[in-house]
Amino acid sequence: MVVIEGSYGQCQDCYKCIRFCPLKAIRISQGQAEIIAEECINCGLCTRICPQQAKELVDQWSVFQTWLEKKEEIVVSLAPSYLGLQQEPYALVATLYKLGIKRVEEAAWVVPEVSAHYWQSEHLAPALTSACPALVNLIQKYYPSLVKNLVPVLSPMLVHGRSLKQRYPEAKVVYIDSCPAKKVECFQFTEVDLALTYQEIFSGFKKLGLAVEELEPVQPDVTGTATARLFSTESGWRESRSETELSGKLWVVDGFNECLQFLDALQDGHVDGQWAELMICKGGCLGGAGWNDQDPYYVRQSRLLTRVATHQTTSRPSWTAVEMQREFVATPYQPQPVTEAEINQVLISNGRLHPSEQLDCGACGYNTCREKAIAVARGKAELEMCIPYMRARAESLSNIIIENTPNGIIVTDCDLNILAVNPAAERIFNCRGQDYLNKNVEHLFDSSNYKLVKSQGRLISDIVYYPQYSKITKQLIFPVKRPNVIVGIFLDITKEQQQTQELAKLKEETLAKANEVIENQMRVAQEVASLLGETTAETQILLSRLIKLIEQEDSSFTDGLEVG
Structure with missing residues (x-):
């Protein structure tokens, strides 16, 4: 079971989770971070430091709510750390009762029994306390040779869960704490049906519209002793034993990196002593990942110590023994070999x-x-x-583009001193860029457009003729706020302009020639028309005479026939 979920679309390549995780139990794939289950020990601390909230703890509130809706019999085991809540702890108890929870007990009640069993069990020195499930996961995966040093005793959560199951066999047992790794421990055993974090429980209350602070505080049915209530702190087990019992060296280590350093030293034979109380989170459970606030662990610890001194305890039922022995098995992580x-x-x-x-x-x-x-x-x-x-790589690509682009590029600072001239600009302005570096652009050409960009802070597009270079350029000059420079991009359009002018001249000459041809054609047409007109008139006269002559001859012939 993995207790960390990822909203991988929110991951922004900051790699903060990898920097934070000493085990590097995170894979980056296509720029997105994902937890590697076989490497992770489920401390959940990476969810607290992700600036994009791209990782979050598995939320099992819906399971709890379903049980409530079905009117299931539910008993709750509260971790000793609940006395460090921002909210009044006994108001949390009142809210649970309001939801219909049958019974609420402090897991601290069983701490004296667990602590005594620690002392009585067979173990190697230095014996490593086994109440922190993330620490147990760490040793099983990364320090298999030290598994034999783990005290073979169930955690207080499992012992209390076993006691509740013994007394309420039909009930669902729910454990509430700050530790995500408890979810995995719960998954591995049957003593507890569900483990919820404070983050889940208070978020769930909000969904149901329950205001914890408005309820009258109520004590749990069973509480622990004052010293037992300190078990969630970084030296909780030590606080539960007497100085005489702990004669001999006792190590108290809290914090992920600190635990790694201690275990490395122990594995290498550089540490001796009788006992070692180790907790992965800084401040013990008061620094766990499942809190519903962002307070430092020592602020929670201050609240807990105050409440241990002021919050009354209830009478405790007589203890009925349950089996506490457990066996730890190494499950070493085998990294992929590389050459x-x-x-x-x-x-x-x-x-x-x-x-x-x-x-x-x-x-x-x-x-x-x-x-x-x-x-x-x-x-x-x-x-x-x-x-x-x-x-x-980016700078190399930029340099390749700048060096090889056919467009001239000249970069100046805000005072118009030249910072860079690319080869294309050198060709356009017939210069060596190095000779003009840190000189005002005025030394190269008229800087009017650069000055306009500097004063107006906007892009200027223009076509400019530089007679000293016999060049016509189309240019874009614009400001770049970071790192506060002005960039000019120049396109040499001299040939294009010359071609345009030559084309215009050719068009003009062609039009003139066309007009001349048209005029000649009109003149010829007029002359032809004139000649045609004269010829037509003469032809008409001639034909008229011919017709008249024929008509006269026909008339004379007809008259002769009549006479004869």
Whole structure:
């Protein structure tokens, strides 16, 4: 079971979770972080530090609500840490009763019995307390040789759950605490049916419209002793034993990195003593990931200590013994083996093969470039996670584009001093860019447009003729706020302009020639028409005479016939 869910679309490549997680139990795939179940110990602390809330604890409130709606018999076990809540702890108890919970007890009630069983059990020195499930997961996966040092006793949650099941066999047992890893422990055993965090329980109350602060505080049915109520703190087990009992060296270690350092030293034989009380979260359960506030653990601890001193305890029923013994089995994590050649290939791809190139900046989340290269070879990380590499790559691409673009580029600072001139600009303005660096752009050409951009802070597009260079340029000049520079992009359109002018001249000459041809044609047409007119008139006269002559001859012939 994994207790961390990801809203992976919200992940923004900050790698903060990888930097925070000492085990690096996180995979980056296509820029999104995801938990690696076989490597994770389910402390849930990465959910507290994600700035984008891209990771969250599994919410099982719906299961609890379903039981309420079905009128299931429910008994609640409250972790000792509940006395560190921002809200009045006994008001939480009152709210649970209002929901119809049959019975509410403090798990601190069983702490003296568990603590005594610790003392009586057979164990190797130094014996490691086994109440913190995240610590147990850590040792089983990453320190299998130390499993034998874990005290073979059930946690107070499981012991109390077993007691409740013994007394209320038909009831659902629900444990409320700040620890997400308790959910996994609950999943592995049958003594507790459901483990909820304070975050889940108060979020659920809000969904139901319940205002905890408005209810009259009510004590639980059963409470623990004052010392037992300290069990959730970083030295809770020590507080439950006498100084005489703890004669001999006792180590108290809280915090993820601190536990790793202690276990490394213990594994290497550098630590002795009789007992070691270890808790993964800083401040013990008061620093767990499942709290419903963002307070530091010492603020919660202050509240808890005050309430331990002021909140009365109830009478406690007589203890009926339950079996507390348990066996721990190593489940070692076996990382994927990688070869030196694979590691070197990744380092080469990132430009980090030589030791002098390995910055070990930690921006990717890994402590060293080599550690990150191993993660890439195992498919847990991506080349692009290396920020110096990506920056160099981006700068290289930018330089390639600037150096090879056919457009001239001239960059100035806010005082119009030249910062960069690319090769295309050198060709356009017939200059060596290096000769003009840190000089005012006025030394190269008229800077009127640059001055306008500086004063108005807007893009200017223009076509400008530079007679000293016999060049015509189309230019875009614009400001860049960061890093406060002015960029000019110049397109040499001299040939195009010349071609345009030549084309215009050709059109003009063509039009003139066309007009001349038209005039000639009109003149010829007129002359032809004139000649045609004269010829037509003469022809008409001639034909008229011919017709008249024929008519006269016909008349004379007819007259002769009549006479004869």
